[in-house]
Amino acid sequence: MERVLTRNIANDPKPVNLMAYEANEGYQGLKKAIAELSPLDCESIVKDSKLRGRGGAGFPTGMKWSFVPKGEACSPGHKYLVCNADEMEPGTFKDRLLMEFDPHQLIEGMILSAYTLGADIAYIFIRGEYVVSIQRLRDAIVECYEKNYLGKNILGSGFSLEMYVHPSAGRYICGEETALINALEGKRANPRAKPPFPQVSGLWGRPTIVNNVETLCNITHIIHRGADWFQTLGRGEDSGTKLFGVSGKVNNPGCWELPMGTPVREIIEDCAGGMQPGLELKGFLPGGGSTDFLTSDHLDLAMDYNVIGAAGSRMGTGTMIILDDQTCPVGMVLNLIRFFAQESCGFCTPCRDGLPWTRQVLEDIYNGRGRKEDLETLAYQVKYIGGIGNTHCALAPGAMEPLQSALKYFYSDFEKLIEGSGSHKLNGARG
């Protein structure tokens, strides 16, 4: 298959500077847009491409963009484009690759997106721990200003754009787009109530679009090569390619670009080399820590948003976490709930108080102090903490996804621990 997002990223990658990027069709999309396409043309192309957001939610990018007021419908003032590079979903390691090794691909995608939306200021909101990405993006932005790909009157088009890298001061919740906007404004990163949606009233009360790194990288190629081309890349119902990853006890953990709709089995067995010797696959989270478990019965499903959704999970970030038969599923869920309880912003009660309660129940079960009625308590928590609309944002419902599916598929592992015959000391034991 054709590699698109990783065309400049070899198996043993070296970072690509402006010269190398331009030598491989870099900034051709930008030149084409400025010469031939109006912002409205670009928006139609993105809509027609059927690109869906790669940050986890899978919302159609063109539709998200269509809510931004444009032209005379927009009051005078700044419009913002924000790249969400706050990659912190447990088990997710795809945006790091794109930023460390091909920063110009992201920047070109951002310039094209800002041109389409009429945004004049762009931020890359990136987690502070990604020190290598931060430096390489900053270097790349300097190169772009020198070539007038950024700054005033870009390539004589009349369109101007300033771009800044904004390292975050931490916290998982900053990945939620309205929390991210609050963090950019120098506040605590509590999510905002919606509506108003950021497209209308976001950063400093101005229209703001927040898109994931991989989404914006795709824009580069969609504008350059067109919507029809992009749709042919997928193997199933979704268009384009995707970075898929596998972590856990497989022979060759990693991250690969594959067509949308690639079956799970091909990713785990062909790319990741299958399970390590002596281990069997017991389950997997298809797209990060806040997605529901699937099992070996689901290996032939296509990695498409709707297909994985119909199976009771979410494609999320497309980076799978593998549960092997020697790792305790209760321990794995406990690890995830502990993470989400710690990362709750504390704004609403079900999340702030509910998640630590869930963690406590799981700790009791995991450490041999569980009681039969704890399983009813967990089911109750899944229902009320996980219920959409019961919490201020999606963090707590996301946290409940691995738990509810673990109760569905691995119920007997919970029961065995409660009865005192559990096997979790085989691996991941706490002593």
Next chain:
Amino acid sequence: MKGSVILTDIDSFLSEEELQEIDGELEHVPYKSGAAIDALKIVQSKRGWISDESLAAIAKHLEMSIDELEGIATFYNLIYRRPVGEKVILFCDSVSCWICGCEKALEKVSDVLKIGYGETTTDEKYTLLPVPCLGACDRAPVMMVGDELITNLDDAKIEATFNQASSREDC
């Protein structure tokens, strides 16, 4: 605690360099408190952490209450409100690292450095903190020591990381 901070020279507490950098950030925000996190990061980069005095001085400079700035400073895990060692160890204990044995690696780090989470070595070289998933799950378990990402942690690698560091300084 904050009430006990008596600053007679609060206006001169921040250095010229710090003030200059903070004022540079003010150009990008419509009101001063918008630069709160940037200001905290600037001062922390010079002093290693945010003391009560730093907090009070930044709050005054940005025309915020100390409590409001404290609410922001304590929200973010990369802003340190207590002194830290020369290098902070950000130890990933999220799910992929857990599956791949990070609990054993954490024990080893604790054994070598004689510190647990939240603690600093007696020579003030290292502070050990947990961190949300570091996004290097294909090379789990991982940790950051200062700005350096160290992957595929095992006993030998952990010993080499910290023993090399101490033997370099002995030379």
